[in-house]
Each structure stands twice: as C-alpha cells, then as structure tokens.
Amino acid sequence: MPPKHDFSLREIKPNIDGGKTLTPNMLTLVEPLYFVYVKVVRASHLPLNQATYVEVKSGNYKATTKYIQGTLAPIWNQVFAFNKDRLQAKTIEISVRGKVSVTNEIIGSIEVGIGDIPTRLQGDSSLAPQWYGLEDKNGVSGRSGNLMLAIWVGNQVDDAFSLAWHLDAASVSVDKVSNARPQVYYSPRLWYLKIKVNGAQDLVVSDPNRKPEVYVKATLGNKMIKEIIWWIIWGSVLSLCIKLLRDCCLLFQGPMEKFSSKLRVTIYLDGVYHVFDEPALFSTDLKASSPKLTPGKVGDLELGILKAEGLVPMKSKNGLKTTDAYCVAKYGPKWTRTSTVVSSLEPKWMKQYQWDVLDPCTVIAIGVFDNNNLQAGDGWATDRLIGKVIRIRLSTLEFGRIYKYAYPLVALMPDGVKKMGELHFTLRFIYTKGSGDKIYQYTQPMLPKPAYTDPMSVYQIDSLRNQAVRHIAMRLARAEPPLRREVVESMLSGRGPVWSIRRGKANFQRVMECLKFLKTALIWLDDLRQWKNSRTTIVMFAAFSVFVYYSEIIIPSFFAFLFLKALHNYFKRPRDILCLDTNLSQVESVNTLDWQEELDTFPSSAPFEDLRLRYDRLRAIGYRIEETVGDLATQLERFHAIFSWRDRRATLIFTLFCLVAWIMFYLVPFRLLFFLFGTYLMRSPRFRVTLPPIPQNVFRRLPSRDDCLL
Known part of the structure; x- marks a missing residue:
C-alpha cells in the first residue's frame, strides 16, 4: 500500500553556535534552554517542631520537598528547575509549611521576582546559598525562621540540571523521579573465557559392555546463565562470554560415577578478540577486549539531540493520549540518555554529547522511547520503542561538517508502515589525524588479528553475542536510573529469525541495482553490434583497432577511465546522510497479509487458515527457486559432460576444436x-543470420543428469 506520510529526510536550520564564537561555549550543536533553578538547602529557628516541608510555586507549576519531622532545623538539599520559556508568572513563591493534622499550615514564605534572579554563566562556580528571613502572615520577616536558598538562571549544561526535579514533570511520583533524569552509562568490559578440553582418565561408566559416548558440560556463573551448555569434542575449545570478576566458580560435569576420574582442561581469559554485542554490520565498536590492545584515538564525534516533532501518542493518561519520550544514543561502550519530557508530543531535550572515535568505519545508534515507569503503580512496565532505531555510519560523514536533519521515525504496523514522528538532531565528526593516517587507517584490518588467524564460526559468534547482550542488559538494569532491558536489546539487537517476503524483494532489488551497470554495458555493446548508430560503431571500431595494435595501453587506459569516472562522480557526490528508503524497502507493494506475516511472533501465533495460505505461497516461491537452481545445475553438468565422453560425438568435436585452436594460437x-x-562480432547486420551460433548449438546438445532425478 502507498505510504501516507512523507518519509524523506529534511534539513533543518536550528539556531546553534557551531563553535564560531570565541567565548567558552559547551552548546555548539544545540540551542540553549534556560531554567530557573531553586536549591532548597535547609531551614533554622522554625517556631514549630512538626513535620515540615518546602513548597515551590510559580503560576500553575508547583512542587514540594520531602517531609522532615522532629527538628527545628531541617535539611532538604533538593533542587527544582522551572523552564523559563514556560513561566507565565513574574514571581516565584517559596513557602515553608508544617503538617498539622489534615491541614498544611504556612510557617513562612519568600517571594522572589524572576527579573531579580542572577544568571550563572558557563565556567562559573556553583552559586553560594544564602539565608533568607521567612515572612509570616503579617509580612514581618525573621519571626518565622530562616531558609537557606540558592536561586539562579542557568541552561542545560548546568551541573544541577541532571539532579533537579523539573517542574514540567511534577506529575511524576517522588520515588520515580530518577527515571526521568538524564544519565550516562558505560557497558562492562567483556572477555572470552576459553576452556580447552585435553582429555580424561580413569572414567567409569555404568555399562562396561557398551562403548561410552563421552561428553563434557561446563556451567559458569549464576542461575541466569547456567543454561549456557556446550557439547564439545576432545581437543576443541569452549568459549564463554563473561565479565571480568574477582571471584568465579566453574563447574564441570560428565558421565562419571567415581571421584577417581580425572579431566584435563586448560582455562584462560582471551582478551585479543573483539566481543560482539551488536550485529557485525552495525557495530559501534571494533576494539579488542584487552585495554592494552586499544588503538589510538582518531577523532571526536559530537551529537546534539534537539527535539522530536509530531510524535504519535503511545498511551492514555486520565483520558488524554500522550507520550513521555526520552532519547538514547550509543557509540562504543558509552550510552547516553536524555531526560524524559512528560506528557508532550513535541519534546525538547537540547542535549549535546561527545565520544572518542577509534575507527571511522563504525556506526552510531539513536533511538526514541516512551517511558512507562513514572508512576508508583507502574512496577516494571516496558518502555516501548518509538519508530526504528537510527543508525548512521561515520565513514559516510564529511569531516568537520555539521549535519542538521529531521530524521523520520518509522515503525512497521500490521496495517503497513507508519510515521511515528521526527527526531531533530545535529551531528559532527572531527578527524584529528593527518591525511596519511586516514589512508593508513583504511588499509588496516577492521577486527583484531586473531579474528582472521584463528576465526570463530558464525554460529559461535552469534551465540556469544547473545550472551554479551544479556550481560550488558543485566548490568545497565542495575544502574540508577536503570537503562531497561528492552531498551538495551532494541539498541543492540538486529532482526530476529523471521521471514519477510518484502525484505526478500528489497534484497533482490539491491543486487539488481549493483549489477545495473553490467546490463547497461551489454545493451550498449548490442547497440554497437546492431549498428543502430553508424557513427558511434565506426568510432568504437577504430578505437578497438588502436587498442589491438597498441595493446600495452589497454590496462593504463582502463585505470584512467576509472579515475575520470570517480572524479566526475565526485561533483555529484551525495551530501545527505543515508536515510530510510521506502522505495528500496518495497513498502508500497506489500499487502496486509504480508505485514501480518512479517510481524508475527516466532514460533507463529497466527490462525491455522493464515498459516495454510502462507505455506502454500511459500511452496510456490520454493518451486520457482527450485526450478532456477535446477536450470543452473543442468548448465553446469553440461559443462562437465564436455570432458566426460558421455556424449562421444560432442566430446570428439570439442577435442578436435581444442587441437585446431592450439595450432592456430601457436602460429598466428x-x-x-x-x-x-572483434571484427566478426561488430560486422554489419546484413552479414548476419538470426540462428544461434555453433558453440551454443553444440552446448545445448550435451547431456545432463536431470533425467536421473525421481
């Protein structure tokens, strides 16, 4: 079905600095957001000994500190942040209240004009808190005690930003406030634990008359990874992906009945391999596990996450459809998470992050998620991914250029592809090495040397990658706030084991696009042979004659053509980053049944009738594939039949032809x-016949083993 939305990449023009000013500025790729920060430190000389708390209010925005009881000098040390652009009132009222029975009595208050609040510049130290006298109901200051505060205007780079309770998120439960705060995470360093089973001695089996089938089972770690069992043969190497722990216990089990049995093994940690936690095509990191083998830094990657627009509501709260969105970015072992903007379909984050780049042929991953863990009763609800994870390859970026785009967030739904919104971001890759280092970097292998000298199997790498994903998900889920398991798996995992006829068509189209130049060249050569343009044919025949006479210029001319072609394409080089292509993805030619099949679970949960229709269609596709493979096998068997003397006359003709060709190529x-x-191929059509050539006639008469099949 045709797409209903515009899925193209849009270039935007945000009001960013870009590093042009000479003043210190940490917001080169994002727009500044200004906040009024209120830090409530402590109170003293309160008149009543009761449960006290502080209420901060400005217009419709209101928040309270925690309750403290049993002291006249409570200490809170809490920070609140007001988005200055959303404030409608001209003052901020700060009240100290005491909980008396069911009422909250005002002990004293302070009112501060927003215009009188100082601005904290970048590079300044934190503002010193000051004592303010609380005014009672009659407006007299000092009788109701004192309150220590610090009030200033800052931006999102302020060190209090990540600790503050933002008044935009006042509806968030007190014990869930940390889930809405920005955070930076690091993946644990993973190693491969290798166990080489050398042999066993003095084994005692239950049935001595039967040849034993000996195996070894190794279990490492806690219950969550005890299911990782490898069935191995003697002399093979068993690999497990682990975090480097101080104490660990490895348990071996086998078919033994007495303690006299012995097992000879070699156990060691291998840090010379790269531990894959992502699909190889989308890796954000390629270095080895050992820190001693970490390559040098080649550049800096800067990402500015601006905002999202047009987000689709992901849930309903109090009868209103809304979204609590936050953004996650990953490159290498470093994860970044923005704050959660509550109840907004157009959230603004304006956060800038930076990474060290060790290899330019890597990918940065960016995803937008809906936070479902902001209320006390949510428990461990799932944070849902909004659209497809964005992946950008650094090697396709121009060095030093600031990319400013609105990237579409697209999701696959049972009724087709749907646009979930747009993510606005800026991106810059700065290469800090020289031109010679750039060329040298591309000549080096992407993975560590043992990946080529002693490679693992594809099955083993995939199994170890699943272990690595589980380790990272468990580690980051224990952070505060936790980066949830489904978020980590969405950012790290590729496609599951699902069948998609749409992707099959897309992959076939990718192959045909790459081979398009061959088709164009064959059509052009056929036009020359058919003399459709006499002048072009005569010119090309003259050039052919020159190349034949001066054969030493053929190879230099070929590379000269490639050089000029690449130079010509340089001026037509793509200027945008790679984005989702709906035409390449074949989303227009897919019906509802195809979408349901692609989004079905594994194993399938579809009704029996749908499964029968899918199976019949798969049989038809399989039949066409079978016929194609059969035709290919027939042609290959005919080629082998030339030398097998199965058809004596055909082989005799080929043998005599080889003898004549041998003498001719030796003498002429x-x-x-x-x-x-060449002259024979480019002869005029009036000297040709439409019948197949002689070699083709002989080849088609050769036998094959197609008749031997049942």
Missing part, C-alpha cells in the same frame, strides 16, 4: 586473432 599472432574476432 594473438593480436591478429583478437582483431579478427
């Missing part, structure tokens, strides 16, 4: 034969 110069062959 190769240039003359090649010239005659």
Whole structure:
C-alpha cells in the first residue's frame, strides 16, 4: 500500500553556535534552554517542631520537598528547575509549611521576582546559598525562621540540571523521579573465557559392555546463565562470554560415577578478540577486549539531540493520549540518555554529547522511547520503542561538517508502515589525524588479528553475542536510573529469525541495482553490434583497432577511465546522510497479509487458515527457486559432460576444436586473432543470420543428469 506520510529526510536550520564564537561555549550543536533553578538547602529557628516541608510555586507549576519531622532545623538539599520559556508568572513563591493534622499550615514564605534572579554563566562556580528571613502572615520577616536558598538562571549544561526535579514533570511520583533524569552509562568490559578440553582418565561408566559416548558440560556463573551448555569434542575449545570478576566458580560435569576420574582442561581469559554485542554490520565498536590492545584515538564525534516533532501518542493518561519520550544514543561502550519530557508530543531535550572515535568505519545508534515507569503503580512496565532505531555510519560523514536533519521515525504496523514522528538532531565528526593516517587507517584490518588467524564460526559468534547482550542488559538494569532491558536489546539487537517476503524483494532489488551497470554495458555493446548508430560503431571500431595494435595501453587506459569516472562522480557526490528508503524497502507493494506475516511472533501465533495460505505461497516461491537452481545445475553438468565422453560425438568435436585452436594460437599472432574476432562480432547486420551460433548449438546438445532425478 502507498505510504501516507512523507518519509524523506529534511534539513533543518536550528539556531546553534557551531563553535564560531570565541567565548567558552559547551552548546555548539544545540540551542540553549534556560531554567530557573531553586536549591532548597535547609531551614533554622522554625517556631514549630512538626513535620515540615518546602513548597515551590510559580503560576500553575508547583512542587514540594520531602517531609522532615522532629527538628527545628531541617535539611532538604533538593533542587527544582522551572523552564523559563514556560513561566507565565513574574514571581516565584517559596513557602515553608508544617503538617498539622489534615491541614498544611504556612510557617513562612519568600517571594522572589524572576527579573531579580542572577544568571550563572558557563565556567562559573556553583552559586553560594544564602539565608533568607521567612515572612509570616503579617509580612514581618525573621519571626518565622530562616531558609537557606540558592536561586539562579542557568541552561542545560548546568551541573544541577541532571539532579533537579523539573517542574514540567511534577506529575511524576517522588520515588520515580530518577527515571526521568538524564544519565550516562558505560557497558562492562567483556572477555572470552576459553576452556580447552585435553582429555580424561580413569572414567567409569555404568555399562562396561557398551562403548561410552563421552561428553563434557561446563556451567559458569549464576542461575541466569547456567543454561549456557556446550557439547564439545576432545581437543576443541569452549568459549564463554563473561565479565571480568574477582571471584568465579566453574563447574564441570560428565558421565562419571567415581571421584577417581580425572579431566584435563586448560582455562584462560582471551582478551585479543573483539566481543560482539551488536550485529557485525552495525557495530559501534571494533576494539579488542584487552585495554592494552586499544588503538589510538582518531577523532571526536559530537551529537546534539534537539527535539522530536509530531510524535504519535503511545498511551492514555486520565483520558488524554500522550507520550513521555526520552532519547538514547550509543557509540562504543558509552550510552547516553536524555531526560524524559512528560506528557508532550513535541519534546525538547537540547542535549549535546561527545565520544572518542577509534575507527571511522563504525556506526552510531539513536533511538526514541516512551517511558512507562513514572508512576508508583507502574512496577516494571516496558518502555516501548518509538519508530526504528537510527543508525548512521561515520565513514559516510564529511569531516568537520555539521549535519542538521529531521530524521523520520518509522515503525512497521500490521496495517503497513507508519510515521511515528521526527527526531531533530545535529551531528559532527572531527578527524584529528593527518591525511596519511586516514589512508593508513583504511588499509588496516577492521577486527583484531586473531579474528582472521584463528576465526570463530558464525554460529559461535552469534551465540556469544547473545550472551554479551544479556550481560550488558543485566548490568545497565542495575544502574540508577536503570537503562531497561528492552531498551538495551532494541539498541543492540538486529532482526530476529523471521521471514519477510518484502525484505526478500528489497534484497533482490539491491543486487539488481549493483549489477545495473553490467546490463547497461551489454545493451550498449548490442547497440554497437546492431549498428543502430553508424557513427558511434565506426568510432568504437577504430578505437578497438588502436587498442589491438597498441595493446600495452589497454590496462593504463582502463585505470584512467576509472579515475575520470570517480572524479566526475565526485561533483555529484551525495551530501545527505543515508536515510530510510521506502522505495528500496518495497513498502508500497506489500499487502496486509504480508505485514501480518512479517510481524508475527516466532514460533507463529497466527490462525491455522493464515498459516495454510502462507505455506502454500511459500511452496510456490520454493518451486520457482527450485526450478532456477535446477536450470543452473543442468548448465553446469553440461559443462562437465564436455570432458566426460558421455556424449562421444560432442566430446570428439570439442577435442578436435581444442587441437585446431592450439595450432592456430601457436602460429598466428594473438593480436591478429583478437582483431579478427572483434571484427566478426561488430560486422554489419546484413552479414548476419538470426540462428544461434555453433558453440551454443553444440552446448545445448550435451547431456545432463536431470533425467536421473525421481
């Protein structure tokens, strides 16, 4: 079905600095957001000994500190942040209240004009808190005690930003406030634990008359990874992906009945391999596990996450459809998470992050999620991914250029592809090495040396990658706030084991696009042979004659053509980053049944009738594939039949042809034969016949083993 939305990449023009000003500025790729920060430190000389708390209010925004009881000098040390652009009132009222029975009595208050609040500049130290006298109901200051505060205007780079309770998120439960705060995470360093089973001695089996089938089972770690069991043969190497722990216990089990049995093994940690936690095509990191093998830094990657627009409501709260969105970015072991903007379909984050780049042929991953863990009763609800994870390859970026785009967030739904919104971001890759280092970087292998000298199997790498994903998900889920398991798996995992006829068509189209130049060249050569343009044919025949006579210029001319072609394409090089292509993805030609099949679970949960229709269609597709493979096998068997003397007359003809060709190529110069062959191919159509050539007639008469099949 045709797409209903515009899925194209849009270039935006945010009001960013870009590092042009000479003043210190940490917001080169994002727009500044200004907040009024209120830090409530402590109170003293309160008149009543009761449960006290502080209420901060400005217009419709209101928040309270925690309750403290049993002291006249409570200490809170809490920070609140007001988005200055959303404040409608001209003052901020700060009240100290005491909980008396069911009422909250005002002990004293302070009112501060927003215009009188100082601005904290970047590079300044934190503002010193000051004592303020609380005014009672009659407006007299000092009788109701004192309150220590610090009030200033800052931006999102302020060190209090990540600790503050933002008044935009006042509806968040007190014990869930940390889930809405920004945070930076690091993946644990993972190693491969290798166990080489050398042999066993003095094994005692239950049935001595039967040849034993000996195996070894190794279990490492806690219950969550005890299911990782490898069935191995003697002399093979068993690999497990682990975090480097101080104490660990490895348990071996086998078919033994007495303690006299012995097992000889070699156990060691291998840090010379790269531990894959992502699909190889989308890796954000390629270095080895050992820190001693970490390559040098080649550049800096800067990402500015601006905002999202047009987000689709992901849930309903109090009868209103809304979204609590936050953004996660990953490159290498570093994860970044923005704050959660509550109840907004157009959230603004304006956060800038930076990474060290060790290899330019890597990918940065960006995803937008809906936070479902902001209320006390949510428990461990799932944070849902909004659209597809964005992946950008650094090697396709121009060095030093600031990319400013609105990237579409697209999701696959049972009724087709749907646009979930747009993510606005800026991106810059700065290469800090010289031109010689750039060329040298591309000549080096992407993975550590043992990945080529002693490679693992594809099955083993995939199994170890699943272990690595589980380790990272468990580690980051224990952070505060936790980066939830489904978020980590969405950012790290590729496609599951699902069948998609749409992706099959897309992959076939990718192959045909790459081979398009061959088709164009064959059509052009056929036009020359058919003399559709006499002048072009005559010119190309003259050029062919020159190349035959001066054969030493053929290879230099070929590379000269490639150089000029690449130079010509340089001026038409793509300027945008790679984005989702709906035409390449074949989303227009897919019906509802195809979408349901692609989004079905594994194993399938579809009704029996749908499964029968899918199976019949799969049989039809399989039949066409079978016929294609059968035709290919027939042609290859005919080629082998030339030498097998199965058809004696055909093999005799080929043998006599080889004898004549041997004598002819020995006596006649190769240039003359090649010239005659080219002249024969480019002869005028009036000297041709439409019948197949002689070699084709002989080849089609050769036998194959197709008749031997049942």
